Amino acid sequence: MDELDIYVNLQPLDKPSGYPGGRRSTVKCRETFHTLEPNTAGPARSGARDGKKSSYRVAAVCLGLLCLLLLAGLITVVFQYTQGNSEWKMDMALLQTSYNNLTEERDQLQTSYNNLARERDQLQSSYGMLTKELDHVKNRWVRFSRSLYYISSVEKSWQESRDDCRNRGADLVIINSKEEQEFTRGLKKRLWIGLTDRETEGTWRWVDGTPLTKSYWASLEPNGASSDEDCAEIKMYNEETSWNDAPCDDRSFWICEK
Template sequence: MSEAIYAKPDMTKKVKFDRGEMEERIVDIYVSPDTLRDHETSTKTEHTSPTNGPGDQHTEPDSKEKRPFLAVAVCLGLLCVLLLAGIIGGYVHCQLQTRYNNLTKERDQLQTRYNNLTKERDQLQMEKDDLMEKFSNPSWNKFKSCWYFVSTENKTWNESRQNCVERRADLVIINSIEEQRFLFGLNKRVWIGLTDSETEGSWKWVDGTPLKTR
């Protein structure tokens, strides 16, 4: 049997009885060895236990569980940003492409108009040069709105026609009695644009129309 361990009595402790009388007593506190051993074991356990409280033990697992969800949220956010940027970029590209196509059409139309105006200008310049030459050259004779060139060189019908083509003209086609009288009034022998080279005896003008006789 374990021996009793006597603790030092507390001489100053007062005990209050039901009758209201105060009396100082010496109280002997008996502590058994088993109780003391359990107390020492409990003290060691308290000193060797981790400093983290109960709340800290659950903090680390919770943070580990939240990490995958946080990564997924970040990825979804980035995908949304990229999708929005792609939509905006596609819209801007579509608008720019439409604007570019419209400007290209306008440019082509302006280029076509410029080319036509250039041709008209060149044509007018050529007509001006022709008129200047006709007015300054006595070989040209004007009748109404037409000009007639009378060459001083002796050439065949084919040579004369080739010379007219080089001058951007052709042998004369007589369309009226007045025009015929004008040509006779030149008092020169000239070739006219009438031929039966395709079929002998079938006379045609150089523009392909047949000769009409009254």
């Protein structure tokens, strides 16, 4: 703040009468002014401000570019993640489909296996039943008239056949009637019967020791007096006279009676 002295020369326009002296009067007026300090560094400060503003602009631009780069990077990462996630989901979907298909095939195979196992069990059961039935047939006793008869399913010698009958509580069959003869030859098998002349050649006796009285020899039988054909069998079963003499060591089926 500066003070400025102002002097004013006051001279009357008309000199009044009686005015003494006509002296020039000077009045000093003091006025106080608020003055601005002179801007001695005006252009330098303005340049500094402009430089700062330019720096701010550059920083702002750089910051904006950095933000744009970060945004672009983020978008790229999100896109790649989304794409990768989609591919992963697609792979998972394919794997799930494959798993479902394999599971379905496994279930079908399991069903087939169960069906085959059930069929196997049924066949095994049928086989067991057939085996039992076969064993029953092999070991069955057939009733005729007042006797039980067992017909073998294997072949043995005459003596072995008799031993088997004895083990069963029976003996080789003794045929003492026409009905019994028809029954035995109706079995349609070559069978040893309980008739032999091993003790006395030409004298035929049943296994219980009784002599032969009624016979059903085939034509020209017995004829083995000179060849040791000492045991009797049913051979020509299609004929009423079906007996034949044969070597006792021959192997044939047999029929037991009890």
